[in-house]
Amino acid sequence: MFFNQERGQWLFKLITSIGIISIIGFIITGNVLGIVCLFSNPTLANTLFGIALFCPATFILFASLFSLIYGGYTMISDNGDGRKFGQGLLLTKKSIMAILITGTFILLSDVTLLNVPFGRHLLFSYSFLLLLLFCSSQVYIGWLAIPEEDRYARFIALLKEILPIQFQEEWLGDLQEKYHQLIKEGIPRWKVYFITLLTGLGLILSYLWLKADKFVSRWMTRA
C-alpha cells in the first residue's frame, strides 16, 4: 500500500513538496512578470497602482512565504508534546491563506490591469500548474491504493485540519450523515466517495467565502 510503506510515504512527501513548490513558483513568476510590466510601462495609473496595491501585495506574499517556511520548521522541531506542532500548523495555515489571496490578486492584476502578455505568462507561470497537476494526479493514484474506509477517514481528518473548530460539528456532521445516507441508498462506493469529495470541497469553499466576507465587511467598516 502506498502510505503503509516507507518508500511510499517518502514518495508522497516528495510529490507534495514538488506540488507546493510549483504553486509558489507559479505565484512568484506571475509576480515578477507583473513588476517587469509595471516598470516597463510607467504611466501615472500604473505607478499609483504599483505603490498602493501591487508592491504591498508583493511584500505580503514574500513575508507569507518566509512565515510558511518558519511554520514548517516549527512543526518539524516539535519536541513531542505537540505544542510547537500546533503553533507551526496554525502559522502554516495562515501563511497559505495569505499566499493564496495575494497570489490570486497578483495573477489577476497581471493579465487584466498590467497587460502582461498572456503567452509569456502561460509559458513561464502556468507551466508550473502542469507540474502541480501531475503531482496531484500522482497523489490521487496513491490514494486509490488505500482501502475505501481508510480513504474516507483520511479525508474527514484532512477536513478537520482545514476547517476551523466552530464549524466542524455542524458541517462535518452533515457531511458524515450524507455519506451514510448515500451508502444506505446502495450507491456504488466510488460514486459515494466522489460525491463526498465534491461536498468536502464545497465545505472548504463555504469557509473561504465566510472568511472573505468577514474580511471585506471589516475593510468596508474601516473605510
Next chain:
Amino acid sequence: MKKNQDSIFDLSPKEEAVLTSVFYRERYGLEIIEAVKEASGGKIKLGFGSLYPTLHKLEEKGYLEARWGDETPEERGGARRRYYRITGLGVKVLAQKKQFLDDLAGWEPAWGGV
C-alpha cells in the same frame, strides 16, 4: 426605515428558498438541502458550498435563528445537528415579498393602459 423597505429586494432566490424551507418547522442543514431538492422536483440543487454561506447571511440579517439539537446520532459521528428556524422579521420579509409580487402582478395603470 429605508433598509426595511429595501429588505425584500435584499433576498436572493437562494435565500428565499432557504428561508421558505424553514417557514413551518425548524430544519438542519442537510434537511434543508433535501427539502429544496424534493420540493423543486430535483431542479434546484443546493450544494454545501452555497448552503452555509446563505444560512450565515440570513442569520446575520436576523431572518433566521439557530439552536443546537440534543440528539447525537451515530451516523454523524456523534456530532449534534444545528437547527434553523425563521424569526418574526423573516416571516415579515417573506410576507412583504409575496405582497409585492401580488401587487405587481395585479397592477394596472391609472390612465387606463399603456
